[in-house]
Amino acid sequence: MNMPTVLIVDDDRDVLATFSYILHSGGFTVHTAGSTEDALHCLSHRQCDIAIVDIHLGSATGVDLLRRLVTSEPFLQVILITGHPQVETASEAVRLGACDYLSKPILPNELLNAAHRALTRRRLMEQGERHRADLQAIFASLSDGVIMVDRTGSVCLSNDSYRHICGFLEDDGKLRKPEDRPPCAGVCLRSIQLSLANGVQQRLERFRCLRPDRQNQVVTLSTSPIRTPDGAINGIVLVLRDESRIEELESQLHIRRGFGRLVGSSPAMQLLYSRIETLADLPSTVLIQGESGTGKELVAEALHTTGNRHSRPFVRVNCSALSDTLLESELFGHVRGAFTGAVANRVGRFQRADGGTIFLDEIGDISPAMQMRLLRVLQEREFERVGDSTPLTVDVRVIAATNQDLLEQVRQGRFREDLYYRLNVVKLALPPLRDRMDDLEHLVIHFTERYAAAFSKPVSGISDAALHLFRSWHWPGNVRELQHVVEHAVILCRSERIDLCDLPQDLLHPQPLHFRPPSTPPPLSAPPLSIHEAIRRCNGNKAKAARLLGISRRTLYRHLEP
Numbered sequence: 001m002n003m004p005t006v007l008i009v010d011d012d013r014d015v016l017a018t019f020s021y022i023l024h025s026g027g028f029t030v031h032t033a034g035s036t037e038d039a040l041h042c043l044s045h046r047q048c049d050i051a052i053v054d055i056h057l058g059s060a061t062g063v064d065l066l067r068r069l070v071t072s073e074p075f076l077q078v079i080l081i082t083g084h085p086q087v088e089t090a091s092e093a094v095r096l097g098a099c100d101y102l103s104k105p106i107l108p109n110e111l112l113n114a115a116h117r118a119l120t121r122r123r124l125m126e127q128g129e130r131h132r133a134d135l136q137a138i139f140a141s142l143s144d145g146v147i148m149v150d151r152t153g154s155v156c157l158s159n160d161s162y163r164h165i166c167g168f169l170e171d172d173g174k175l176r177k178p179e180d181r182p183p184c185a186g187v188c189l190r191s192i193q194l195s196l197a198n199g200v201q202q203r204l205e206r207f208r209c210l211r212p213d214r215q216n217q218v219v220t221l222s223t224s225p226i227r228t229p230d231g232a233i234n235g236i237v238l239v240l241r242d243e244s245r246i247e248e249l250e251s252q253l254h255i256r257r258g259f260g261r262l263v264g265s266s267p268a269m270q271l272l273y274s275r276i277e278t279l280a281d282l283p284s285t286v287l288i289q290g291e292s293g294t295g296k297e298l299v300a301e302a303l304h305t306t307g308n309r310h311s312r313p314f315v316r317v318n319c320s321a322l323s324d325t326l327l328e329s330e331l332f333g334h335v336r337g338a339f340t341g342a343v344a345n346r347v348g349r350f351q352r353a354d355g356g357t358i359f360l361d362e363i364g365d366i367s368p369a370m371q372m373r374l375l376r377v378l379q380e381r382e383f384e385r386v387g388d389s390t391p392l393t394v395d396v397r398v399i400a401a402t403n404q405d406l407l408e409q410v411r412q413g414r415f416r417e418d419l420y421y422r423l424n425v426v427k428l429a430l431p432p433l434r435d436r437m438d439d440l441e442h443l444v445i446h447f448t449e450r451y452a453a454a455f456s457k458p459v460s461g462i463s464d465a466a467l468h469l470f471r472s473w474h475w476p477g478n479v480r481e482l483q484h485v486v487e488h489a490v491i492l493c494r495s496e497r498i499d500l501c502d503l504p505q506d507l508l509h510p511q512p513l514h515f516r517p518p519s520t521p522p523p524l525s526a527p528p529l530s531i532h533e534a535i536r537r538c539n540g541n542k543a544k545a546a547r548l549l550g551i552s553r554r555t556l557y558r559h560l561e562p
C-alpha cells in the first residue's frame, strides 16, 4: 500500500524541518512548501492526502490558501496551524473547510494524531465518493426513473430516465420543471411528501400522470423510505416506470372493440384487425372470403382507409349486379360510339381508382370473358377502354371479395385457376356471426344506439329474453341480418329496451327452412320450395327474403329461374 503523503506549508524553515522529521518518522511521505505559490506548484505535480498549513505565510495567509484548496482539491485534508488561537478560532477554520486546527506549540504526538485523523477522514470521503459513483452508474443504467430526496425533500440524486419520464430539467443539481410547462397531476410529489411524513412505502399501479405534453403517459410508481441506523426517516427513493407502451399494446390486444367501421372484440376479430393492419400499407391483392353480411366491404374499406392510399379513391364495384357488357364498360370505360348508346366517352372504375383501391365485390359471379380481361389487368396493370385499342396503365390496389368457395369453383371449371391465384395472394377469411357470438351483445348495442339516434327514439338496451333469443338464432344473414332485426326492433320499440314483442316474427317462430346453412356456399340446386317459403314469409319482398336466407338477391333470382 502507498505511504500517505503530506504537504507542509510554512514560511519558517525550522518548523518545516521539525514537522517533516516528525511526520516522516510517523510513516508519511513528506513534501514542503515555503509559500502559497510553492504549495500550489507542488500540488499541481503531486498527489497529497493532507496539507498542514500555517495561517501566517509572509504576506499571504493560510486561510486564503485553504479557500483555494477546498474547491480545487476537494479530497485534500487541510490542517491549519496558528500561533494566535484567541483570534482565529477553531470553529472559524472548520467553517472555511479545514479538517482540523492546531495551536502552537504543537507536540509531536499531537501533530501525528491530527495527521492520522485527517487521513482516516480522507479515506472515508473517498469511500463515500466511490459508493456515490457506483450508485450513480447503477442509476444511470436503469430504464426506470429513480429520484432520491433527503429528509427536507430536496433532490440528492436522480437519473436520466427520471428526467425523461418526468420531463424535468436539471439545474445546479436541482430539478425544476420547464418554465412554460403547466403542472402535471403531481402524484410523485404527493407520494414523496406522504412517505416522508409517515415513513410508508407506497406503490401506485399504472396511472396516467397527466404530463401535459404526453397525455397518454402511464406510469407505475413506488416509494421507499431511507432510514438512519436508529430508524429515523432520512429521505425517500422514488422509482417510476413508464408503462405507456405496455398499456397501449395491452389495450390493442384486449380491448380493441372495433376497427374502422367494424365492430367486435372476439378473438377472431382481434386476429382480423391485426391482419388488416399488417396488410394495409402493402400493394398486394387481397381476397376477402366470407358469408354474406359478414362485413367484407367494411374490411376492404378498412384496408384502404388505414393504409397509405387512404387519401386516394376507394372505388367499389358490385360485379354481380351488372351484365357482362355493362361491367366491362363500368370497369374499363368506353369511348364514344363503342356500342349502341355510348354517346360519350366514359372513364372506367379502374381509371377512377388510380392511386387508390378498387374493391371488386362478388368476384365469383363474373363471366369467363370478364375473368380473362381481369387477369390481364392484374398481370400487366394495363387495359383498354371498350372501343379503343390504346392501352392505359393504372396504379390500383385490387381487393376482391366473394361469399363463394372460389377454389371449389375452380375445381368445377367455373373460375379460372390463374385468376384465382392472382387474386388469392393474401386471403382474409371472415368468421360468420354464429362463430363469434361473444360479439353479439356488443353489435346489438352498437346498432341499437345507431338506430335510436337515427329515429330519435330513447331506446338504449335489450331485455335478457330478447338477447337470449338472439343467441339461439343461427344468423344465416350474419351481421347484416342482425342489423336489420335491430332496426326493426328499434322502430317498433315503445320502451327503453328492445323486448321480444319488438322482434320480427321470423325470429320468434322460426320455421326450419330447407336451405343449407350458409357456411357452405348456397348451391344452385337448392330446393326452390325453401326459397318460395322464404318469399312467402317476407310477404313477397324478395330483397328481404334474400337477406333472410343469407344470400345475395342475384343468387335468389338465380334459384327462381326455371
Ligand SMILES: Nc1ncnc2c1ncn2[C@@H]1O[C@H](COP(=O)(O)OP(=O)(O)OP(=O)(O)O)[C@@H](O)[C@H]1O
Pocket: 261, 262, 263, 264, 290, 291, 292, 293, 294, 295, 296, 297, 298, 299, 361, 401, 402, 403, 479, 480, 483, 552
Ligand atoms: N363487424 C361488423 N361491425 C359492424 N357492422 C358490420 C360488421 N359486419 C357487417 N356489418 C354491417 O353489416 C352490413 C353488411 O356488411 P358488408 O356489406 O360489409 O358485408 P358483406 O360481407 O360485404 O356482404 P355481401 O357478401 O352480402 O356483400 C353492413 O351494413 C355493415 O355495416
